[in-house]
Amino acid sequence: MIINIFGPSGSGKTTLIRNLLISESTEKFFSIYSNERSKEKSKNIISISLMPIPLFRGTVAEFFDIFSINIDHLLTLNRELKDLAQSIFGKINKNVLHEIKLRRIETLSAGEIRRLFILKSILVESNLMIIDEPFSNSDENLWLKIYEAINLKENSILLSHFSLQKFFGSKKNYISIHINDAKRL
């Protein structure tokens, strides 16, 4: 289930999420819209990727290791995640894995870094995922790949400046809410 909060830049989407995180009410917020029961606080493991993109200076291996993600899993990803990973590192196979591990993150483009943080948020174990502006810095032809990868996660909150409906049409697995409506809560 994806809850898409949309609204123009500067409308307070990220601030809303930050406030929900501070008050530890993110899952409660999610359950109201998704009609799912709120989980216990102790289980609130939230995978987030907010804007602006963090400036991580180090290798891909270091980055994956900090988030307890086994980098070798890049070889066994399903189609959606593999597409997303390949949009960052190019073709992924055993021969290039070592090269990828040693690649320094600061040498990636802004879009690639954005997608790397999304990939990380999906791969890491959590019961809720929050992604801020997942399509920024990426070409339109990659948007569907990003969306499909995010869609693999059970519960997600996705912040964007346009409604998902506008780009992906009406699908059952997401609800688009304007930021003003979300704030009213």
Next chain:
Amino acid sequence: MNNLYKLFADNIYFKRIFSIRQSIAAYSFASFLDIIIILIISKIFSKITSYDFNGNIYQYIFYSLILIIFRTGSVFLLRKFSFSRIFKKKLIFEKIYVENFIDSRIKRGKQNEKDLRIFKEKLINSSNLAAVNFDIPIFSIVAELIFSIGGIFILLRIFGLNLLLLNLPVLIILIIFSRFVSRQLSSLGTKILDFTDKRINTIDNLSEIAIELSALKKSRKLLDYFSKVNKPYNLILSQQVISSNMMQIFTESGAFLIILISLVCIITNLSETSLANAATSLAVLSRMVPSFTRSISFLTQLQFGVPSVKRLSQIYDY
């Protein structure tokens, strides 16, 4: 002559020493003043301890007190001037590093990341280390040596060459030990620069992604990542303090031995000196021996600052 000038002009250490010449001059002048005042006070001691003294002792005590107060005030002011100049210079240098960094950004291309790390390290660490472990030891060495050499001449005049020969083994042991600690400090000085680089980068990364790990309730890996750099960094710092402290203890013991040998010389009248001369020599010894041993300590400490000066002198080769 030209080659000699070129050698001095191109040498980063000489250039740095030249840039702190005012501090060196002020600190050396403080030492010079110190030894002159000690000599005047010693003369007063000689007068009041001589058998045929028949003047007003209170007047001489008053003179001595005035001289001691003057010595304390003037030496304090001169040293204050030296230290403030060093940090004023540091401020100017740091402004130049920032200016240099900004000006070179557009031309550095792929070197940007490396430059950024070195730039941060220079401002946070090297700049401080160079001031504390190079500039200050340099003018301290010059000043303390002026005092030591002056003191040696006074003592040689009183005791002859015997005292120097008797103390020579202690001095040789001190110099050998100082060489050993210097080498260790030099290597630690280079290592601390690398680890400061890495530490700054780790702290930057940590602050950037901490919120994501906080939401995930997963701090252990990030702590491991930080400890991997922070542990060796602190180990180097502790080794540096231990080495410096070891040198300090050793020079203190050396000072005790030098004073002991000199006292034996006075008591056994090995150099057949008078009571007045013995009083002078004690006044000089009490200030000269710590000064001499401090010079050796400063020389050792200098090795920790040398790698920082080397790094600060690096300019971008575009």
